[in-house]
Amino acid sequence: MDLTADFFSLFELPKTFRLNVSELDSRFRDVQAQVHPDRFAHASESERRMSMQWATRANEAYQTLKKPLERARYLLELAGHDIQAESNTAMPLDFLVEQMEWREAVMEARIGGDHHELERLYLRLRGDMDAHYAAIGELLDDSHDYAQATDQVRRLMFLDKLLHEIDDALASLDD
Amino acid sequence: MAITLSDKAATHVANFLTKRGKGLGLRLGVRTSGCSGMAYKLEFVDEVNEDDVIFEAKGVKVIVDAKSMPYLEGMELDFAREGLNEGFKFNNPNVKDQCGCGESFNV
Amino acid sequence: MALFQIAEPGESAAPHEHKLAIGIDLGTTNSLVATVRSGIAVCLADEQGRPLLPSVVRYHADSTTEVGYDAQRQQAVDPKNTIVSVKRFMGRGLRDIAHVESMPYDFIEAPGMVKLKTHAGIKSPVEVSAEVLKSLKARAEHALGGELVGAVITVPAYFDDAQRQATKDAARLAGLNVLRLLNEPTAAAIAYGLDNGAEGVYAVYDLGGGTFDISILKLTKGVFEVMSTGGDSALGGDDFDHRIYCWVIEQAKLQPLSPEDSRRLMMRCREAKEFLSKNPEAPIMLRVDSGEMIEVKLDVATFTNITQTLISKTMQPVKKALRDAGLRADDIKGVVMVGGSTRMPQVQKAVGDFFRQEPLTNLDPDKVVALGAATQANLLAGNKTGKDDWLLLDVIPLSLGLETMGGLTEKVIPRNSTIPTARAQEFTTYKDGQTAMAIHVVQGEREMIADCRSLARFELRGIPAMVAGAARIRVTFQVDADGLLSVSAREQTTGVESSITVKPSYGLSDDEIAGMLKDSMEHAKDDAMARALREAQVEGERMIEATEAALAEDAHLLNETEIARIKATIAKLHATIAGDNRRLINIAMDDLGFETQAFAHRRMDQSIKKVLSGRKVDDIRMGEEE
Numbered sequence: 043m044d045l046t047a048d049f050f051s052l053f054e055l056p057k058t059f060r061l062n063v064s065e066l067d068s069r070f071r072d073v074q075a076q077v078h079p080d081r082f083a084h085a086s087e088s089e090r091r092m093s094m095q096w097a098t099r100a101n102e103a104y105q106t107l108k109k110p111l112e113r114a115r116y117l118l119e120l121a122g123h124d125i126q127a128e129s130n131t132a133m134p135l136d137f138l139v140e141q142m143e144w145r146e147a148v149m150e151a152r153i154g155g156d157h158h159e160l161e162r163l164y165l166r167l168r169g170d171m172d173a174h175y176a177a178i179g180e181l182l183d184d185s186h187d188y189a190q191a192t193d194q195v196r197r198l199m200f201l202d203k204l205l206h207e208i209d210d211a212l213a214s215l216d217d
Numbered sequence: 218m219a220i221t222l223s224d225k226a227a228t229h230v231a232n233f234l235t236k237r238g239k240g241l242g243l244r245l246g247v248r249t250s251g252c253s254g255m256a257y258k259l260e261f262v263d264e265v266n267e268d269d270v271i272f273e274a275k276g277v278k279v280i281v282d283a284k285s286m287p288y289l290e291g292m293e294l295d296f297a298r299e300g301l302n303e304g305f306k307f308n309n310p311n312v313k314d315q316c317g318c319g320e321s322f323n324v
Numbered sequence: 325m326a327l328f329q330i331a332e333p334g335e336s337a338a339p340h341e342h343k344l345a346i347g348i349d350l351g352t353t354n355s356l357v358a359t360v361r362s363g364i365a366v367c368l369a370d371e372q373g374r375p376l377l378p379s380v381v382r383y384h385a386d387s388t389t390e391v392g393y394d395a396q397r398q399q400a401v402d403p404k405n406t407i408v409s410v411k412r413f414m415g416r417g418l419r420d421i422a423h424v425e426s427m428p429y430d431f432i433e434a435p436g437m438v439k440l441k442t443h444a445g446i447k448s449p450v451e452v453s454a455e456v457l458k459s460l461k462a463r464a465e466h467a468l469g470g471e472l473v474g475a476v477i478t479v480p481a482y483f484d485d486a487q488r489q490a491t492k493d494a495a496r497l498a499g500l501n502v503l504r505l506l507n508e509p510t511a512a513a514i515a516y517g518l519d520n521g522a523e524g525v526y527a528v529y530d531l532g533g534g535t536f537d538i539s540i541l542k543l544t545k546g547v548f549e550v551m552s553t554g555g556d557s558a559l560g561g562d563d564f565d566h567r568i569y570c571w572v573i574e575q576a577k578l579q580p581l582s583p584e585d586s587r588r589l590m591m592r593c594r595e596a597k598e599f600l601s602k603n604p605e606a607p608i609m610l611r612v613d614s615g616e617m618i619e620v621k622l623d624v625a626t627f628t629n630i631t632q633t634l635i636s637k638t639m640q641p642v643k644k645a646l647r648d649a650g651l652r653a654d655d656i657k658g659v660v661m662v663g664g665s666t667r668m669p670q671v672q673k674a675v676g677d678f679f680r681q682e683p684l685t686n687l688d689p690d691k692v693v694a695l696g697a698a699t700q701a702n703l704l705a706g707n708k709t710g711k712d713d714w715l716l717l718d719v720i721p722l723s724l725g726l727e728t729m730g731g732l733t734e735k736v737i738p739r740n741s742t743i744p745t746a747r748a749q750e751f752t753t754y755k756d757g758q759t760a761m762a763i764h765v766v767q768g769e770r771e772m773i774a775d776c777r778s779l780a781r782f783e784l785r786g787i788p789a790m791v792a793g794a795a796r797i798r799v800t801f802q803v804d805a806d807g808l809l810s811v812s813a814r815e816q817t818t819g820v821e822s823s824i825t826v827k828p829s830y831g832l833s834d835d836e837i838a839g840m841l842k843d844s845m846e847h848a849k850d851d852a853m854a855r856a857l858r859e860a861q862v863e864g865e866r867m868i869e870a871t872e873a874a875l876a877e878d879a880h881l882l883n884e885t886e887i888a889r890i891k892a893t894i895a896k897l898h899a900t901i902a903g904d905n906r907r908l909i910n911i912a913m914d915d916l917g918f919e920t921q922a923f924a925h926r927r928m929d930q931s932i933k934k935v936l937s938g939r940k941v942d943d944i945r946m947g948e949e950e
Contacts, residue, residue, distance in 0.1 A: 045925065054936045069936060071547050075715050076931045079744060079805035083503045083704035084343075084473065086867040088917030092924050094804055098744045105742070213647055233330055233362045243330065258336045259328045261363065297327060301368065301467035304327025304361070 045095060048120060049103035059117055059182040061107065070104040110175050111202055114182065114195050123188045125195060137197060144204055152211040160215070164208045167201060174198050220245065220272075220279060220289050225296040226305060227275035234277075237261060242271070242278025245294065246285040255288070257307055287311075327469065330362040335707075343473045345503065345705035346464045347511070347697025350453065350477055350491065352411040352534030352560055353664070355379045356691060357460040358698035359468060360707070365515065365695040368467045376690065377463075379533075381455045382406040383444035391459040400588040403428035405442045409562055410456075412534045413438050413449040414494075415486030422558055423566055426590075428583030437490065450494045457498035474503040476701040478693050480535040481507035482555030482641075482721045484767050485779050485809050492806065499855075503704040505806040508532070509539035510550060510718055511696030512662040516687055517543050518699065518714065524657035525551070525649075529675050529683065530693075531638060532663035534560040538642045540649040540656070546714040552648035552740045553721050554641035559634065561597070561665035567630045568593035568622060572608055576618045585612045600627050601667045628670040635674045642678065648740050659683040664690050717742050720803055724779075727764035731773045736801050739769065746802045753797075757789040763799060765811060784813050853906075860909040864901045867913055868894055871920055874927060881926040893919045 050057045053069040075081070077096035082089050106112045115125055144167070151159040174194055181191035222230070234240050246258035265271065268283040281289060292309040347365075349356045354376040358367045367375040374393070382395035383405045390398065399406040407429070413421060418433045430441035439448050457477075464472060477500070479491050488505055495502045509528035516522065522543050530537040537555040541548055569590055572578075581589060589610055596606035600622065610618045646652065659675060661683045666672065675683050687695075703713070719740045725733040726749070736747050751761060761784045768776030787795050796816045803809050871894060879887060897912040 052932075054933075071544075071715065072935045073932050074717065075547075075713070076935055077928060078715060078717075080504070080700075080704055080716060084706045084866075086863070086870060086913070086917065088921065089870070089924055092921070092928065094744045094802075096928055097805070098746045098802070101742045101745050209647070213644070229362075230330070233364060236364050244333070248336075256336075257328065258331075260331045260333050260336055263333050299327060299469075301371065301463065302327055302469045304329050306327060 223295040343705040345701035349694035356694035358694040360702040383442040415490040453494035454497035474501040481537040515696035530662035531665035554645035
């Protein structure tokens with residue numbers, strides 16, 4: 043293992059989507075306790091530089107593995123499947139129609155200042171997303187169907203963006 | 218016992234021990250090192266060793282290892298303030314000479 | 325005669341090897357210095373027993389300075405040359421500074437950071453802050469009886485890169501080795517958390533003289549993890565004074581005041597504010613130069629009323645920080661109050677109402693930041709402490725981004741990313757034969773470039789001429805543990821890899837620092853040279869010591885050739901340290917750094933493996949817990 047090893051290896055975790063998050067948390071802290079620049083504040087400049095590289099890497103690895111969408115994308119990348127996030131956005135029509143309905147509902151609630159409705163949409167969307175994640179878990183860890191998983195991930199990227207929009211709408215009502 | 222603590226030193230040690238929240242007492246000792254041969258040890262104690270001598274001075278448990286005892290006979294630990302600085306001071310009759318700052322000494 | 329401190333069991337330092345480290349709270353109104361003595365953090369007081377040092381610097385025509393209480397007493401007599409609240413100018417241009425009109429200074433607009441014209445010459449806020457730091461450094465050296473190995477300097481969590489860089493430059497100028505820039509709320513959390521054995525999610529509400537911070541921290545088993553931070557780096561107690569000032573002028577229907585009167589009235593207003601923390605009503609009286617007498621009474625209700633907007637201004641960042649952390653007010657286990665301004669009852673009430681709990685004020689809000697900084701400094705210097713080790717995971721307060729087409733911002737590193745952090749972005753040329761490219765780095769959350777703070781503009785040159793789109797230039801943004809940004813760029817397609825490190829434009833170069841040091845010292849050149857040589861020698865010795873310790877422990881990670889090479893390089897460094905050529909020492913240190921690079925990485929790898937070993941793999945394959 044070295045600085046260029048993959049994120050799972052850095053924490054000595056198996057390369058799976060289903061992941062014990064509290065185990066990841068505690069491994070991250072253990073690794074960071076070894077490599078963090080605060081441990082090398084009185085060391086030589088080259089050691090301080092090295093510590094910064096490792097701590098940066100550990101942070102990046104943790105942030106990627108902690109979020110399920112990022113983790114799924116990363117696993118696909120390791121398996122050699124490019125998400126083609128930017129260049130290939132052709133999604134099935136029914137999915138896009140559904141997305142439009144969601145957006146309209148969010149916009150309506152936002153304009154109407156309907157805090158309660160936004161909360162309801164938020165929770166419903168979270169439920170939808172959890173179902174997608176469960177599906178991704180099976181596709182990646184059990185059937186190794188990367189093509190299907192890629193499709194699921196791309197759908198989730200839309201939903202994730204939508205979730206942020208609801209979040210922003212809630213924030214703007216707070217202010 | 219031939220090792221003593223001044224009132225001020227005893228109060229401060231007790232204070233530090235309370236604030237630290239743990240510890241059995243205060244360890245005094247000497248070890249070979251430094252520019253003039255020997256150096257003092259002044260530490261909190263979490264564990265007592267086999268060859269330690271334990272006694273009480275003004276309500277403070279003082280722990281000294283047997284090997285250090287002869288070098289500390291008759292010593293008084295004081296607490297002093299010098300300008301903005303403050304800390305503990307070893308008034309040790311056994312010392313023949315010491316380095317300029319007194320961190321290291323010879324018997 | 326040496327004065328001893330009580331060490332942790334088995335940790336008595338060898339004679340003359342105490343690592344003296346300090347924490348400094350460089351405040352808008354007051355500054356403090358603290359250290360750890362016999363295991364306990366204490367603030368160091370001056371000869372009169374006063375722990376606070378007013379952050380006030382007065383310049384005399386002969387270039388001598390007065391700092392602290394002496395300078396503060398003179399501020400109404402000599403307002404132009406007596407600089408107060410200089411922290412508000414750190415890393416700031418003239419147009420960023422509020423209430424310039426009621427300030428008595430001669431400002432000079434300079435690229436990146438405003439300057440002040442005094443009768444001792446033109447001074448940058450960095451130089452003024454350095455005077456405050458020098459005074460605290462002298463106090464600490466005097467109190468601790470030796471040379472300091474380093475200092476932790478606190479900064480508001482919401483300080484941007486320019487303000488942080490300016491603070492670090494000031495510390496270097498004051499001759500301090502900066503172990504870390506530490507965020508003020510995080511410092512307070514250390515002091516509070518370690519003292520109280522706290523676990524759970526806490527909010528730190530820090531309203532100082534000129535800055536406001538809110539940090540949400542998760543405390544678990546010795547880990548202080550900042551989840552989010554927010555604030556306003558131009559909002560603090562000064563603004564409350566200013567509200568009273570404006571109210572008085574309105575009430576007494578005053579004509580514009582002279583700089584001297586203005587400063588005197590501002591002082592009365594501050595006194596009134598402090599008085600109202602314990603009393604229902606405060607009289608404000610002042611005879612102005614014209615002979616006219618100002619006499620008004622301010623009651624708590626009016627004070628609360630005229631400062632209401634300031635308090636709600638602090639609640640916006642609080643809400644945002646909670647949202648960023650994905651939490652609600654009910655999730656917060658405790659709210660720690662920091663900064664002298666949290667003594668105002670209306671502030672405590674507003675915070676208590678929002679979080680629906682009594683805020684924690686059991687540590688002195690003026691001292692808690694300095695005490696936390698000293699505790700961290702002690703750890704960073706490598707001194708063992710009685711408490712178990714702890715780990716700090718802090719974040720960057722504002723997003724870093726790049727200018728893209730049409731004056732828009734593209735975020736590269738989002739706010740609240742745990743530091744240190746890095747992100748690489750790839751660029752290409754858009755014209756055939758293009759050999760240079762402009763990059764503009766900004767900090768802030770807004771979409772338009774113009775609404776963000778410009779950090780650096782630089783040009784990548786020497787790109788090999790290729791057809792448009794063929795060059796691949798990888799630009800890496802690295803934010804270190806101090807929250808400071810550095811940018812490096814590399815062209816990847818050709819064999820020639822050019823790499824540059826860019827320092828944001830407002831930072832001082834080493835030459836400028838050297839120049840300022842020279843200005844401030846007699847026989848400056850010799851002193852500075854001697855100091856630099858000694859520093860290099862100490863650093864070299866430390867490096868040899870560390871390498872030898874590493875060899876003694878982990879020689880098994882190296883083959884015999886590698887060991888031999890490292891030993892030879894150590895010998896070379898030894899030889900240069902004995903001489904007096906600083907350049908040769910630095911070269912020998914670089915060589916040793918190079919020779920031990922692989923070794924250092926292998927050791928790091930080993931220590932990670934060790935800490936992760938002994939865990940059961942069965943634990944890992946559990947269900948998804950999102």
